[in-house]
Amino acid sequence: MAPQRFREQFDQIQRSMPDVPLVMGPDDSAEFFYEKGVVLARDGDEARLVEDTVRDHFTTMAGLTPDHVRRASPETNRTGITRIQVGDPGEGDGGGDPNVAHALRSLRTMEGRAGRRLISRNHVVSIAVNACPGDEPVPVPLSEPPNPAAADTSYDEGTAVGVLVIDTGLMHDYRSCPLLAHTDGDAQLRECDEDGILQQYVGHGTFIAGLVAAVAPNTHVTVRNTLNDAGAILESELGEKLFEAVDRDGWPEILSLSAGTSNGRTDGLLGVHAFMEELRDQRTLLVAAAGNNGSATPFWPAAYAELPGWETSVLSVGALRADGEFGACFSNHGGWVKAYAPGERLTSALTGFGTPVPYVYQHSTYDTCRYGFGYACTCQYPRHSGVLSEPGEVPAKPDQVMFEGHAQWSGTSFATPVVAGLVASHMTETKEPDPRAARKQLLAANTEYAEVHGAHVPALLPPTWRPVTVEVPAGEA
Known part of the structure; x- marks a missing residue:
């Protein structure tokens, strides 16, 4: 980064x-x-x-x-x-x-x-540093369908796969999105500031829930607001909060976590290790974001997928760029990342259904990719000026937009629920009750690959996902 x-x-x-x-x-x-x-x-x-x-x-x-x-x-x-x-x-x-x-x-x-x-x-x-998101959300008209679009699968309460999302909470109007009819959980504690401006990172958990539900409609998604404060929590507290979540809801079939950190080591996080040891003895599959450093440095807890004993219980997920053929510029990579999925410019539910909500950009886009890539990535497009910037570069008036329900967002945060949804969808289609077995079957049956830093890696592409073409403004190509 x-x-x-x-x-x-x-x-x-x-x-x-x-x-x-x-x-x-x-x-x-x-x-x-x-x-x-x-x-x-x-x-x-x-x-x-x-x-x-x-x-x-x-x-x-x-x-x-x-x-x-x-x-x-x-x-x-x-x-x-x-x-x-x-x-x-x-x-x-x-x-x-x-x-x-x-x-x-x-x-x-x-x-x-x-x-x-x-x-x-x-x-x-x-979720805010090194994990996700890779950029800030962009408004998308409600007339434009989610991407991935909703799969043609009906919801059945008796067979629905349980997915627990540990993230920010749900926005107050999330029920207005049809995709989230079978989603519940904690509310986002504070959505807007004193001026009614949407705060940074709120809606992250709602966006993720929408992606799971689109890829796998036969899921019951529960969102916990463990990462409500700017998406951040101390390692010493996260382990305890994870235990609280599974004690409250029971161990789910799939646990989707779009947060983490590097630590300069190759043996995990001391503060969450007790939880990870208990996870290993459960049926639950942890699907975890590989992070947005553009680095091969292990990112935890996703990198547990590479440690002996966790090979089947953790699935680490990197992000593909908008065309699905290569890795996204921001995505972490390396042998510890076990699968990749679309994670750039996905469209899902955010907020503003019925009442548009303003948002002021915090970060300014770059003139060139901050990771050194040459394609039209989210570092550069769409262009906007933000409140936070280097000294002397703060814009006179940062850009403001209005959200009316849907948003486009990028990060391994969002590739992660796509893969969680694909595992859940496989469980429904094959009547496979074991999420870890479904993970193995899904990867074994996959025939799509992408190139990430010279390596050919498994690319898990939802059938309803469509590649996105970026329109670069005239004179900037």
Whole structure:
């Protein structure tokens, strides 16, 4: 992700989490966000070992005392994770946290002996940064059908496949969209600001629910607003929220998650690992977004699909561009991404059914693709000026549009529910009750492929999806 967009997203998320000081990481670059002054460890003996080791290490560091190291949360959560404070969160700026870096280094030798990770940053897991969306939504007239369009399958309550979407909540008028007749769940807590302007990222969960329902009408979709605050949540909280969701709704056939983070490692996220271990022993298939870094760096939890033990329980999804023949410029890629689906310029439900709702763009489009691609990607088109920009480049008047129901949006966030819908549709068509078996059958039967960074990868294309041709303004081609 381009540094400019990363900084813009950082500021947006920090505003949504004012009580949690955040920094960019790892230490001197912009790859992910994490909580300042805090590390994670497993409860019990490991937490005590981490605490004691870090405290001893800090006695040799100027400006720090053993008193800086203390428990920041009790050992009562189901994820089995303890937050340990290792410095003053009020010190420094957002450019990295040397206290956390020193704490990680102090356990490096012990981790090698133990053969597993003992300590971790507390990363921000988000739809807004590195995961999705890849751009901001564009209004589409209600006269234009969704893309993918609704499949010709009827809904049957007795055989409907259960799909749980962990995302932002549902917009207040979502029932006005016929596709969402069999969708329920949590409401989006705050849709508009004081001026009645649609806030950034709201409607993300509604858009995703519409894609699942279009590809697989015989589904009952439940949307939980776990990621309501600008689509962001701390790693230490996400694991607990995932447990709460499945405790409330039961383990679904399919869990669709369009959020995640990189962490500079290849062994997953400590804060969600307990959930992932329990997932492995269930029937549920987790379909997870590969992220929008334009990178081969593993993105979690999608990259669990590459780890031994999760090969059948996790399906990681990258995004194809609007023609379906190549990878989208923003999509993450690599051997850990197991399938690709259309994820650029999809059309689904957003908000404004009956009453148009204004939206002011936050990001400005680029003159060229920020990932270096040469096609007419969403980095460039359609062009708009946004509120957030580099110093000295803020437009006098950012562009405003009106949403009247449908939107066009891009990101691996949206390729993910397309694949979740295809698995659900396969279950209905073949009467296959096991979603993990359906995943295997769907990939085995697939005959479509696309090119992503020189590799030929499985391309899962819904029958009702249609390629989109981008009209570049005259003089810009």
